[in-house]
Amino acid sequence: MREDDSNWFSRWEEQLPPPEELMPLSQTLITPDLAIAFDIRNPHTTNTINANPQHQQHHQQQQQQPPPSSLPSSTDFADSGELGSGTAGEEPARTLKRPRLVWTPQLHKRFVDAVAHLGIKNAVPKTIMQLMSVDGLTRENVASHLQKYRLYLKRMQGISSAGGGGSGGGSVGVNDPATDHLFASSPVPPHFLHPVARPNSDHYMPFVPVPAIHHQQQLAAAQYHRPVGHFGSPPNGHFDNPFLSRQQQHQQQHQHQQQLHRIGAQMHHNPVGGYVEDMESANASGGRKVLTLFPTGDD
């Protein structure tokens, strides 16, 4: 149980899910064929289901923004919602509701890491969202989660000075799993718990926006012909894990209809992952469309 308080960030990188492990909002569990069949956006443009109903503010960068890199940075483009592909989705692309976001432990971990690196001061929904670079995440998603997360921290401050250790069967104790089992799965940086302002430097790591992934394109190729699933070696081994990340999303190609993917969320087995998760019991209403950012998994 000896761990330096300065230990948690020594490994934050390692704990971040490698890009290969992340899954874009657009193709969670659908097989590539299915995705294509439904014309669910081409990953060529990493832009994803950002079909924001109405507002979609833009052109307002005050904080750091991901550099356009080598892309022509077309700024933004209003996707002409060209509907017409009958198949079931003919509703006005505006006013579309996206499925509820499921905060998997990994996604939450990215969230926590982002907050940790931003520092409490800068950890506001917009910046967190940007830092997380998770495609499909909206500011409201983060805001909602942040609200709950702050309440969780508050609750915990009063109980114990060291709390976060609950992950995976260590010391569970102070709080009921029923109340917040998600938050307990992720290590909470010490600074969160005490208001000790870090006036001088709040951020530590220079932040590496998702290491690896050197070649910027091949995104599309990767998804159909997945070379091979490395590092996992799942016995079954026929799963693709494309990439994720919003990163450089600007890169328009053709305007196609924006298809929100509704995912039935039928996961069978987790090839490499740790724990298999069963929803269904959580769905009292039966069939609810749920967005799974990336596969559930624990460290």
Place this chain on the structure above:
DNA sequence: CTATTAATAT
């Protein structure tokens, strides 16, 4: 406009 928060809705 964005952030925060409480209340409410699904």
Place this chain on the structure above:
DNA sequence: TATATTAATA
């Protein structure tokens, strides 16, 4: 339940 949405406020 967990997450979304709304309204009031800063």
